[in-house]
Amino acid sequence: xxxxxxxxxxxxxxxxxxxxxxxxxxxxxxxxxxxxxxxxxxxxxxxxxxxxxxxxxxxxxxxxxxxxxxxxxxxxxxxxxxxxxxxxxxxxxxxxxxxxxxxxxxxxxxxxxxxxxxxxx
Numbered sequence: 665x666x667x668x669x670x671x672x673x674x675x676x677x678x679x680x681x682x683x684x685x686x687x688x689x690x691x692x693x694x695x696x697x698x699x700x701x702x703x704x705x706x707x708x709x710x711x712x713x714x715x716x717x718x719x720x721x722x723x724x725x726x727x728x729x730x731x732x733x734x735x736x737x738x739x740x741x742x743x744x745x746x747x748x749x750x751x752x753x754x755x756x757x758x759x760x761x762x763x764x765x766x767x768x769x770x771x772x773x774x775x776x777x778x779x780x781x782x783x784x785x
Contacts, residue, residue, distance in 0.1 A: 667728035668712070669703035675719040675726065675733060676701075690718050718779070735772070 676686045687697045699705035707715070709723075716723045716735070724730040747758055751767070759767065775781065 665703040666706065668706060668726055669701050671726045671728060672715060672719075673701050675715070675721045678721075678733060679719055686719075690715065720776070720779070 676683070679686075681689065683694065683697060683701070687694045690697065696705070700707055712723050712726055716726055719726075720735055721733045722730070722735050725733045751759070
């Protein structure tokens with residue numbers, strides 16, 4: 665088995681899902697999903713990203729880059745300049761560092777309650 669197939673199985677089980685439920689939630693054929701878990705097939709990056717979103721984990725976890733399955737909002741703590749305009753607010757300027765984690769926590773909480781909104785644009 666590949667790292668990806670092991671991690672995919674682990675993430676599914678952490679959600680408390682059977683394979684049948686996983687394919688229903690994810691929206692792919694059972695055999696395709698089963699091939700991913702058995703290591704008979706490797707997904708492309710878009711599919712890995714979709715799995716991470718649906719399984720409430722990260723692409724880094726699924727690909728073995730980290731052992732932490734938690735989808736922490738790493739972008740809120742890095743050095744990117746998040747602006748008020750990014751949030752659709754008319755204030756101008758960067759969001760102060762002390763507020764970034766607050767917004768990250770709010771977003772994480774929202775998407776846990778509304779995972780269907782993760783892929784909406």
